Amino acid sequence: MTPRPDSRDPAAPYTVIGTVGSRSLRVLWMLEELGQPYRHIPANPHGEGVVAFNPAGKVPVLIDDGTPITDSTAILTYLADRHGRLSYPAGTLDRARQDSLTQFLLDEFDAALWLAARHSFVLPEEMRLSAIKNTLRWEFERSQRTLVHRMAEGDFVMGETMTVPDIILTHCLTWALTARFPVVEARLTAYLDRMRQRPAFRRAAAL
Template sequence: MYQVIGTAQSRAFRVLWMLEELQQPFDHVALAPHAEGLTSFNPAGKVPVLVVDGTPITDSTAILTYLADRHGALSHAPGTLDRARQDSLTQFILDEFDAALWLAARHSFILPEEMRLAAIKNTLRWEFERSQRTMVHRMAEDGFLMGERLTVPDIILTHCLTWALTARFPIVEHRLTDYLDRMRVRPAYQRAAAR
């Protein structure tokens, strides 16, 4: 059985949702970043951590990729052109969406107050909106990002768009709003969110 360490309000949500989609049993330990005992699994004190047979795996994208490959689901096969397109889309989301939101969070409440630059958030919102315009050109016309099947980048993008709403980063592209609505009503998403 898998063990997921991290609160559902963190990137651990991505892992919880994926395991729900895969219908895999797991134990959830809702530790916050830097909580006591967490550094024995991740010396950086970050979540999520997935423990598999006593071995911790860190970084949400690495965990999602591992689970997708291990279970042969929610991913295209390694070494295929579809997988290369999938990985490219994943990297775009991490670089353009996740990174902007993480930097805004750092300058909002993570860094010591004297190190925060409040004005940077305006630049990050502008970049976030620009990235949305690029994303709608990369996504399939309907269904999921890559077409008819849910894949790893869908989980990451949905998490980022949900995070954006919480962080008051507007979603300006109608197609992304519709996409987010479709993703968030999925039963597996709802089960993960209920944690």
């Protein structure tokens, strides 16, 4: 049986701070895939419990042995390397390709969605540029076509093995639908449906 998160259990090896509606979902999902018990504190960005560990106020924050780790990609990489799953070994060509795909997703998918969010509700209203979202949607659709050409054959981004880029891509595509950024590639639509049916994803999303 997969260990379940218990927000009351201070003995859990990991603590994840951040709401499931943020990039914290990536970390919660990975811990579910790894079968690792954790404590979840669903704090909002810039909340008092967040700023104490990350002065920037951003989530997620992972606390391991009293040490906070920030940035969702850094956390995913740390957990994958520590537990030897959802990643290829460092120093291999497969890992280089994995890291390249991860960076592509951060640059082309995550960055576009975050910039759209900033100009929708994050920035002060007088600083928002609503027209920029049309450009970002166009770039997002173009990036989808590029990604499809880079994906290997198989159920996952890199083929038959689920890795860190799968968690980032699934989260970004889910975020895109919420932000009304169309997923125009049929392969990505099928991929997203398949990934969101994974039991570990469903457990994390239900928190």
